[in-house]
Amino acid sequence: MSRRGRKAALPTTPFRRPPVLGEDPSDVVVRHTTKEGTTRAYDFGRLPMPAAMQRSLAVLFAEKCTNGAWTSLKTSEGTWRHLHALGEFLSAQENPPTDVPDLTAAMWSAWRLSRKTKAQTGYDQITVTQVLLRADSRLPQEVRAVMARRLPEPKVQERAFEPEEFRQIKAAARRTFRSALLRIRENTEHLNAWRNGDFVRGSKEWTLGEALDLLARTGDLPRMASATGKTLGVIPHYAKVLGGGRPEHTWKRLFLTRLEAAALGVVLVTEFGFNSTTMSEMPVPRAVPDSGEKSGTKVYRLELEKRRRHAGHHFESRNITDHGADSAGRLISDALEATAHARAYVADRAPEVDRLLVWRSKGNRSEAATDSVGELIRVGPFGLGAGSDAAALWAQEQGLPGKVFRRGRKTVNVVHRREPGQNTQDTHDRVYVLPEPQVQEAAGQVIADGVTAAVEAARRTVLQAQLADAPQAGDQETATASCSDFEHSPFTPPGAGCGASFLLCTACPNARVAPVHHPRLAHLHTALENLRSVLDPATWMADWYDAHARLEDLRQRLGVEVWKQAQQRVSDWDRQIIDDLLNGHFDS
Numbered sequence: 119m120s121r122r123g124r125k126a127a128l129p130t131t132p133f134r135r136p137p138v139l140g141e142d143p144s145d146v147v148v149r150h151t152t153k154e155g156t157t158r159a160y161d162f163g164r165l166p167m168p169a170a171m172q173r174s175l176a177v178l179f180a181e182k183c184t185n186g187a188w189t190s191l192k193t194s195e196g197t198w199r200h201l202h203a204l205g206e207f208l209s210a211q212e213n214p215p216t217d218v219p220d221l222t223a224a225m226w227s228a229w230r231l232s233r234k235t236k237a238q239t240g241y242d243q244i245t246v247t248q249v250l251l252r253a254d255s256r257l258p259q260e261v262r263a264v265m266a267r268r269l270p271e272p273k274v275q276e277r278a279f280e281p282e283e284f285r286q287i288k289a290a291a292r293r294t295f296r297s298a299l300l301r302i303r304e305n306t307e308h309l310n311a312w313r314n315g316d317f318v319r320g321s322k323e324w325t326l327g328e329a330l331d332l333l334a335r336t337g338d339l340p341r342m343a344s345a346t347g348k349t350l351g352v353i354p355h356y357a358k359v360l361g362g363g364r365p366e367h368t369w370k371r372l373f374l375t376r377l378e379a380a381a382l383g384v385v386l387v388t389e390f391g392f393n394s395t396t397m398s399e400m401p402v403p404r405a406v407p408d409s410g411e412k413s414g415t416k417v418y419r420l421e422l423e424k425r426r427r428h429a430g431h432h433f434e435s436r437n438i439t440d441h442g443a444d445s446a447g448r449l450i451s452d453a454l455e456a457t458a459h460a461r462a463y464v465a466d467r468a469p470e471v472d473r474l475l476v477w478r479s480k481g482n483r484s485e486a487a488t489d490s491v492g493e494l495i496r497v498g499p500f501g502l503g504a505g506s507d508a509a510a511l512w513a514q515e516q517g518l519p520g521k522v523f524r525r526g527r528k529t530v531n532v533v534h535r536r537e538p539g540q541n542t543q544d545t546h547d548r549v550y551v552l553p554e555p556q557v558q559e560a561a562g563q564v565i566a567d568g569v570t571a572a573v574e575a576a577r578r579t580v581l582q583a584q585l586a587d588a589p590q591a592g593d594q595e596t597a598t599a600s601c602s603d604f605e606h607s608p609f610t611p612p613g614a615g616c617g618a619s620f621l622l623c624t625a626c627p628n629a630r631v632a633p634v635h636h637p638r639l640a641h642l643h644t645a646l647e648n649l650r651s652v653l654d655p656a657t658w659m660a661d662w663y664d665a666h667a668r669l670e671d672l673r674q675r676l677g678v679e680v681w682k683q684a685q686q687r688v689s690d691w692d693r694q695i696i697d698d699l700l701n702g703h704f705d706s
Contacts, residue, residue: 383504391530
């Protein structure tokens, strides 16, 4: 329906999606278009290989572009580079293959040996090209067998930032973004005052407000032109009140620069542990309905996409609350404020584009221009997203280490949050946690604590009392054994006498277990087994497991026959003592 309620006219011709690859065998140009509308053409005729092989690879490549396997131009561009490397290798062989069926196991083994598989690039060249070729049913079986051989993954070279490095990076990124936010906020307040009519027309403040309004609506100011039509500086009428015609005097008043947007991206990554692509392409967060109206607390819903996840798990959402200056949600509020004017410009000219990170480039492009460079979308003079190259340039200017996105994400998820961030638990453990030196260093104490706990648990569940052939002179009888040193118990302070439960006699090195005690302990073992059948498992484990385990150890030491004889010799007196013990009659 149109805005006035009339039915829209149907197109006169049926819609046909532009072909990714032409049907003509001579056509070997593949066009990969993402859902954002960015397109890249790949001419397989440029690959150094026979025409038949070019066409076969183009068909395989086109299938990946159309079936949803590749949702990013980065993936297709990377595969294209690897295919070019494969083509150069095959063309250098003595008998280059003319098509896929001509590939041999020897050729593939040679290709595999020629790559530096300890480096990520060499590993990717092998794995990516073999995945593509396996989709061709004509690939010989012996080649498939060689491809199936295990290829060790290269060792991860990147490591998380040290605590002091991470603190410096976060502080520098927040400082850069905060400075830009305050600049934009100050000029936005002046612009709003102008729009509200707070200034006298013709005054310096009024002219400044008019210039800011032009900037907000058009992304630039009127400029002078030379006799040849070349665009020159800002017209003097506005340059005078703005203090000059340089970017810091003009469009920087309302828009982030590329490096300031990269700093904001660093802040988002170091705060939430986002993947850099996910962060760069994140849609504008919307406040959850009814949040913030009464309490002033806003709840933002972040919509995240992770393309490498399997089907059905590409998307997830997180709710982030702005409940104060130190909250994670305040960062979202500040990001929305800093990008408001740029996003309004983009929404007016390209309403289908929805991104949080929008920045203005230095050039003065036509406001009607909308195109893309790789995954980077541009609308007029504005760029969307924050690339790793911009983050690296920002870090270089700040005198900080590079790869701030990747290493920052790893630091957050491995060292601080210690949980997966848009990854499976297996990927998190295998790729991020185990190779990290900081985790390995911290694991030493964790392992030591675990070993200590295991030893202590073993001591609690293994018989510590001494086995004796007969009661010793001077020993004192207890409900379960005899005691050789009542005054020096390992369970109570020295000199105070033993106050522990008689159930702990089997865990005490001062205790002696003679044959006279066997029937009573065998009956205790049976009684604990009976308790297990009627008590809640958690309760039995907490109260009776250790005592039962020590009796199990005693039974194994004495042997099955001795234990059976002890069960047959249980007296009424033994039963009474054990009954009183389990009912707490001996507790002080």
